[in-house]
Amino acid sequence: xxxxxxxxxxxxxxxxxxxxxxxxxxxxxxxxxxxxxxxxxxxxxxxxxxxxxxxxxxxxxxxxxxxxxxxxxxxxxxxxxxxxxxxxxxxxxxxxxxxxxxxxxxxxxxxxxxxxxxxxxxxxxxxxxxxxxxxxxxxxxxxxxxxxxxxxxxxxxxxxxxxxxxxxxxxxxxxxxxxxxxxxxxxxxxxxxxxxxxxxxxxxxxxxxxxxxxxxxxxxxxxxxxxxxxxxxxxxxxxxxxxxxxxxxxxxxxxxxxxxxxxxxxxxxxxxxxxxxxxxxxxxxxxxxxxxxxxxxxxxxxxxxxxxxxxxxxxxxxxxxxxxxxxxxxxxxxxxxxxxxxxxxxxxxxxxxxxxxxxxxxxxxxxxxxxxxxxxxxxxxxxxxxxxxxxxxxxxxxxxxxxxxxxxxxxxxxxxxxxxxxxxxxxxxxxxxxxxxxxxxxxxxxxxxxxxxxxxxxxxxxxxxxxxxxxxx
Ligand code: SAM
Ligand code: SF4
Numbered sequence: 058x059x060x061x062x063x064x065x066x067x068x069x070x071x072x073x074x075x076x077x078x079x080x081x082x083x084x085x086x087x088x089x090x091x092x093x094x095x096x097x098x099x100x101x102x103x104x105x106x107x108x109x110x111x112x113x114x115x116x117x118x119x120x121x122x123x124x125x126x127x128x129x130x131x132x133x134x135x136x137x138x139x140x141x142x143x144x145x146x147x148x149x150x151x152x153x154x155x156x157x158x159x160x161x162x163x164x165x166x167x168x169x170x171x172x173x174x175x176x177x178x179x180x181x182x183x184x185x186x187x188x189x190x191x192x193x194x195x196x197x198x199x200x201x202x203x204x205x206x207x208x209x210x211x212x213x214x215x216x217x218x219x220x221x222x223x224x225x226x227x228x229x230x231x232x233x234x235x236x237x238x239x240x241x242x243x244x245x246x247x248x249x250x251x252x253x254x255x256x257x258x259x260x261x262x263x264x265x266x267x268x269x270x271x272x273x274x275x276x277x278x279x280x281x282x283x284x285x286x287x288x289x290x291x292x293x294x295x296x297x298x299x300x301x302x303x304x305x306x307x308x309x310x311x312x313x314x315x316x317x318x319x320x321x322x323x324x325x326x327x328x329x330x331x332x333x334x335x336x337x338x339x340x341x342x343x344x345x346x347x348x349x350x351x352x353x354x355x356x357x358x359x360x361x362x363x364x365x366x367x368x369x370x371x372x373x374x375x376x377x378x379x380x381x382x383x384x385x386x387x388x389x390x391x392x393x394x395x396x397x398x399x400x401x402x403x404x405x406x407x408x409x410x411x412x413x414x415x416x417x418x419x420x421x422x423x424x425x426x427x428x429x430x431x432x433x434x435x436x437x438x439x440x441x442x443x444x445x446x447x448x449x450x451x452x453x454x455x456x457x458x459x460x461x462x463x464x465x466x467x468x469x470x471x472x473x474x475x476x477x478x479x480x481x482x483x484x485x486x487x488x489x490x491x492x493x494x495x496x497x498x499x500x501x502x503x504x505x506x507x508x509x510x511x512x513x514x515x516x517x518x519x520x521x522x523x524x525x526x527x528x529x530x
Contacts, residue, residue: 068106069099073126076113078314079274080150082227083176084111087149089213090179102133107145107183112152114240117416123152127164134166145169145186149176151244154201155420161197172201173230173245177208203246209255214262222466222495223310223478224268228256228283228298229275234317236344237354237423238387238415241276248277252284253293253301260302269497270310270464270478271302279316279325296324303334309497310464312482314340315382318358321366330373336480337374338408341366342382346401347394350387354423360401367405378408378452378481385441386415386434388426395437402444408452408481410445414438446507453483453505460515461485463500465493484509 070091074084087109088098099105108130112123127148134144147169148160154172161167168186171179182198209227231245260271273295275281281295293301295313302311311334318341328335341363345351348359371377383398402410414434417424456479463477463485475489477500486509487500493514504511 068094068096069104070096070107070109071099071102071105072109072111073102074111075119075122075150076115078225078272079227079230079276080111080113082225082274083150083173084109086212087111087176087179090177091183093213094180094183102130105144106142107147108133109147109149112148112150114151114155114244114418120152120156123148123156123160124163127160127167131164131166145183147171147179147182149173151240154244155240157201158199161199165197167197169198170201171198172203174203174208175200177212207249207251209251214259221263221268222464223270223272224263225272225274226256226259226263227251227274228295229278229281232276232280234277234319234357235355238384238418238421240418240421243420245276248280250275250281250283250292252286253298254284254286256283256298257286257301257305260308261305264305264307267495269308269495270312271308273298273302273311273313275313276315277317277320278313279320279322294322294324296322296326296328299325299328299332299335303332309334310480311335312338316341318343318363318366319356326369326373329370329377336482337377338380338481339370339377340380340382343401344382344384345387345390345394346398347390348397350390350394350398353389354384354387360397364401364404376480379405380407380482381405381410383410383412383441383445384415385412385437386429388415388423388428390415390429390437395440398441399444402441402448406452407445407448408483409449412438412441412445450505450507452481453507453510456481456483456502456510457505458502460499460501461512462497463487463512464497465489465495467494479510486511487514489514 070088072084072087074080096107102108110123110126113119130146134146137144145168146166148167149171150173153160153170157170160170169182171182178200182200185198229250231248232242233248235242263271279295281298282292283298285291285293299311302308343363344354344356346360351359367379417428461479463479465475465477467476468491469476469486473488475487475493477485479485485500499515500512501515502510502512
């Protein structure tokens with residue numbers, strides 16, 4: 058559909074997003090970037106004029122999964138060409154960064170390969186591809202630089218068209234830590250923090266568009282050190298940024314993820330004590346409870362350092378709940394090391410956690426070391442997960458009878474059901490009418506399962522303001 062001024066309003070864009078919340082954020086920004094070119098989001102690849110795979114390299118066989126998806130898309134692209142249409146096919150994200158030109162070699166029907174740090178150049182890349190005749194001999198475009206310019210300076214303002222009650226906001230990207238097992242420093246590049254003023258402006262826009270909760274995102278979010286606002290000297294850390302965001306009227310909840318134990322500072326711990334909008338829940342990955350393995354992982358903290366941090370957070374905010382990431386079967390891990398991980402988990406008591414079998418990532422140091430057998434890794438993972446799941450059930454069960462402030466985010470699967478989040482990131486199911494979506498209401502927890510809790514809205518209670526976000530019975 059083409060307007061008189063030449064604006065094409067009818068192009069459909071399908072983005073398939075793999076992996077973490079950072080990719081979810083990036084995909085939304087890609088859609089914002091392509092909107093001025095006339096692209097709007099389509100629910101499926103079949104009829105799309107452009108398909109983007111926004112990939113993740115963290116999980117096993119990530120690249121192979123992308124190649125097999127590209128195989129399926131080749132058939133769709135051919136069918137579209139046969140019916141006189143054209144599908145532009147692009148691969149972005151961390152697999153694109155890692156594989157680069159190999160994608161164009163193995164899947165020559167791909168038009169564009171771009172990395173996490175170059176997606177602000179997408180409009181120019183798409184224009185370049187569309188300028189060439191469809192089915193012509195032109196090769197696909199490759200842009201996996203780590204450019205000098207900061208991507209964020211070239212992104213349009215995040216669209217307020219589809220406001221989310223619980224929004225995500227990227228404040229920091231990349232990582233300089235080089236954990237032995239991790240591809241992030243290679244695919245996302247060096248650590249970068251957005252200036253405070255940009256973050257606050259984006260948060261204000263999100264709140265004006267209806268967000269009540271904002272999760273600050275970063276690969277290493279507590280390494281945040283953004284340039285001070287208003288020409289002020291120096292840089293602000295995450296704790297100070299959180300204080301500034303808490304002044305935004307209407308922003309009821311602030312969260313941040315993912316943190317590294319080595320980057321926790323006193324200001325961040327104090328923010329949990331002093332800022333009621335900051336939720337009493339922290340995802341703080343430890344990876345292992347063995348100092349030997351932590352050293353081999355290049356984590357730069359010991360198990361006791363981690364325990365002390367948890368104690369300090371809990372002292373600042375007594376109802377603080379914790380989550381973590383664990384890797385089992387890192388090269389060199391023996392039964393004693395694994396027992397130390399179990400002991401750490403027993404001692405801390407997590408509200409939830411993610412656990413993974415170590416899987417080698419090409420180009421990372423741990424991939425070159427002798428590997429443990431898969432059966433050993435699988436058995437350890439099963440043991441650890443059993444313990445973590447039991448802790449999660451226990452945490453949910455302990456909330457029974459409490460009245461928790463719940464931000465009602467979306468309709469549930471059943472008619473009349475709403476789903477919200479407690480301060481501790483639990484999924485809370487309640488009965489209620491759709492007009493309550495977006496409200497932050499007290500809910501009495503009456504049932505607890507493995508992955509969610511059930512509650513009933515407390516009758517006749519006015520909406521909870523930010524300062525009461527800490528309320529719990
Ligand atoms: N920056 C965060 C940190 O330092 O903990 C985590 C980033 S990473 C995207 C998320 C999680 O994936 C990690 O915490 C780790 O547990 C897991 N992970 C990363 N590389 C892995 C690998 N090669 N094998 C298994 N799990 C891995
Ligand atoms: Fe990867 Fe996190 Fe380690 Fe950085 S700190 S290398 S993102 S696991």
